[in-house]
Every structure is written in structure tokens, then in C-alpha cells.
Amino acid sequence: MPRPVIAVLNGPNLNLLGERQPEVYGHDTLADVERRCRERADALGFDVDARQSNHEGELVTWAQELRHGAGFVVNAGAYTHTSVALRDALVLATGPLVEVHVSNVHAREPFRHHSHLSDIAAAVIVGCGVQGYEFAVEVVAARSRA
Numbered sequence: 001m002p003r004p005v006i007a008v009l010n011g012p013n014l015n016l017l018g019e020r021q022p023e024v025y026g027h028d029t030l031a032d033v034e035r036r037c038r039e040r041a042d043a044l045g046f047d048v049d050a051r052q053s054n055h056e057g058e059l060v061t062w063a064q065e066l067r068h069g070a071g072f073v074v075n076a077g078a079y080t081h082t083s084v085a086l087r088d089a090l091v092l093a094t095g096p097l098v099e100v101h102v103s104n105v106h107a108r109e110p111f112r113h114h115s116h117l118s119d120i121a122a123a124v125i126v127g128c129g130v131q132g133y134e135f136a137v138e139v140v141a142a143r144s145r146a
């Protein structure tokens with residue numbers, strides 16, 4: 001039996017985790033994040049399909065493609081605050097969506113306080129550093145019906 005798949009989508013500039021503003025985002029790389037997600041998912045009986053793009057349309061296409069999987073862990077980066085298109089794609093997901101932000105966006109600039117995803121998300125995890133991704137995998141696994 002193939003195992004259910006949790007999609008872990010990362011948006012723009014998250015390919016530079018570890019190098020990008022480490023005082024805000026920490027020292028772990030995206031490869032570290034994806035490995036931690038896989039390990040956590042594996043222990044819970046799930047596989048992970050982890051993807052990152054700097055292009056809004058590519059994220060939209062992936063959200064459509066993966067919509068019938070076990071659920072989504074999404075850090076849309078700056079598209080969180082701007083992308084109605086990504087929201088419109090993610091709302092089609094049959095599994096739970098957990099929104100993740102490494103930093104505490106609510107303690108930062110006002111333009112980071114609004115998210116186009118939060119009201120369609122099962123949960124929102126902010127300010128937990130990259131550990132937030134592991135929490136998100138746990139929530140998707142717990143709430144998924146896949």
C-alpha cells in the first residue's frame with residue numbers, strides 16, 4: 001500500500017534559509033527543514049513531497065496537482081501576504097492545510113500581519129523557527145483522513 005503524502009510547499013526566498021537573515025530565520029537550511037519533515041512524517045506513516053519555488057504560478061500549479069493528497073504544510077513566504085491565486089488553489093485541497101512562518105510575523109512590519117491563507121488553514125504556526133514545520137507535519141498527519 002502506498003503511504004499517504006503530505007505536501008510541504010515553500011515559497012520565495014526560502015531556498016536561502018540558513019543564509020538569509022539568520023537573526024530572523026535561524027541557521028537551518030531548507031534541506032534541513034525538508035529532512036526534518038520527512039523524518040517526522042515517516043514516524044507517523046506518511047511520505048513527504050517537498051517543493052520550493054520563487055514563482056507564484058509554479059506554486060499554484062503544484063497546489064492544484066497535490067490537492068488530493070493527505071494535506072499541505074505551506075510557508076508561502078511573501079506570497080502569504082499578496083497571493084489570492086495561491087489561496088484560490090489551496091482552498092481546493094481535500095486535506096488539511098497548515099500555514100507555517102518561521103518568524104513571528106505579528107511582531108514584524110504591519111504588511112506581514114495579514115495572510116490570505118490563515119482563514120482557510122486548519123492551523124497557523126508562527127515564530128517557532130523551523131521546528132514549526134515539524135509541528136505542522138504532526139497536525140496534518142493527525143487531521144488527515146487520507
Ligand SMILES: O=C1C[C@@](O)(C(=O)O)C[C@@H](O)[C@@H]1O
Binds near residue numbers: 013077079104
Ligand atoms: O519570506 C518570508 C518568510 C516568512 O513566511 C516566515 O517564514 O517567517 C514571513 C514572510 O513575511 C516573509 O516574506
